[in-house]
Amino acid sequence: MANNAPIGIYDSGLGGLTVWREVRRALPEESLIYLGDGKNCPYGSRSREEVARLADEAVGHLVAMGCKMVVVACNTATAAAIDALRAKYAPMPIVGMEPAVKPACLATKSRVVGVLATERSLDGDLFRRTAAKYGADIEVITAAGKGFVELVERDAEVSAEAVRCVEEAMHEMLQRGADHIVLGCTHYPFLLDTMRKVAEGYAVTFVDSSQAVARRVGQLLDQYALRAEEGHCPDYRFETFADEPYRRRLQEKALAE
Numbered sequence: 001m002a003n004n005a006p007i008g009i010y011d012s013g014l015g016g017l018t019v020w021r022e023v024r025r026a027l028p029e030e031s032l033i034y035l036g037d038g039k040n041c042p043y044g045s046r047s048r049e050e051v052a053r054l055a056d057e058a059v060g061h062l063v064a065m066g067c068k069m070v071v072v073a074c075n076t077a078t079a080a081a082i083d084a085l086r087a088k089y090a091p092m093p094i095v096g097m098e099p100a101v102k103p104a105c106l107a108t109k110s111r112v113v114g115v116l117a118t119e120r121s122l123d124g125d126l127f128r129r130t131a132a133k134y135g136a137d138i139e140v141i142t143a144a145g146k147g148f149v150e151l152v153e154r155d156a157e158v159s160a161e162a163v164r165c166v167e168e169a170m171h172e173m174l175q176r177g178a179d180h181i182v183l184g185c186t187h188y189p190f191l192l193d194t195m196r197k198v199a200e201g202y203a204v205t206f207v208d209s210s211q212a213v214a215r216r217v218g219q220l221l222d223q224y225a226l227r228a229e230e231g232h233c234p235d236y237r238f239e240t241f242a243d244e245p246y247r248r249r250l251q252e253k254a255l256a257e
């Protein structure tokens with residue numbers, strides 16, 4: 001049976017728009033509500049309990065708006081809360097982020113993989129389990145993207161300051177010969193141009209999981225018989241806990257390309 005209710009996509013701020021873009025591309029008939037918290041961003045250095053509480057509030061908000069499925073398009077919130085969210089909102093399917101450590105470890109030739117993520121994600125069980133499972137005989141070098149989220153939130157992803165922050169975070173992994181660098185935070189793909197510039201001269205592939213997440217959303221729509229009807233004309237809404245100018249920024253950034 002068709003279901004034209006929207007899919008909710010949530011992040012601490014602008015970052016989840018990198019996932020929103022892929023979901024929209026892969027599933028053009030689905031209506032989407034994007035919730036970018038904005039008021040409490042960044043999440044990366046908050047305590048696990050605090051992030052879990054914020055994520056619960058956000059998912060509750062999307063459920064109250066009638067979403068049929070929610071994508072937690074935030075690695076930090078996924079690491080802190082995905083099990084609790086799934087238990088609380090069952091049977092509604094909830095998709096979380098998993099850093100693309102597996103594809104990077106399968107593809108590396110140098111046997112050195114870099115992972116960039118927020119502090120909170122890197123010290124979570126989810127990351128530790130994934131790294132242990134796929135990176136057993138591979139050198140996995142992690143670094144917190146200090147300042148990355150703030151740069152994206154300020155629209156300063158192409159700036160001298162961005163180059164400095166990215167150089168600092170990527171220095172060790174580049175020196176040690178990483179040939180794949182995992183972007184383990186949904187804000188980070190917005191810094192790709194700066195990352196490529198900093199990595200010039202190194203043979204590095206950047207990997208993120210937004211396309212894999214969009215594919216997973218499609219699988220779950222089929223599994224739960226939740227797809228919108230054929231030819232359905234989608235509606236795109238943007239929500240925030242911050243203010244109206246921030247809500248408009250979300251909308252403009254999403255629809256820009």
Ligand code: DGL
Nearest residue numbers: 012015043044075076186
């Ligand atoms: N975009 C988020 C993530 O994927 C959260 C960034 C933050 O607010 O620190 O981790």
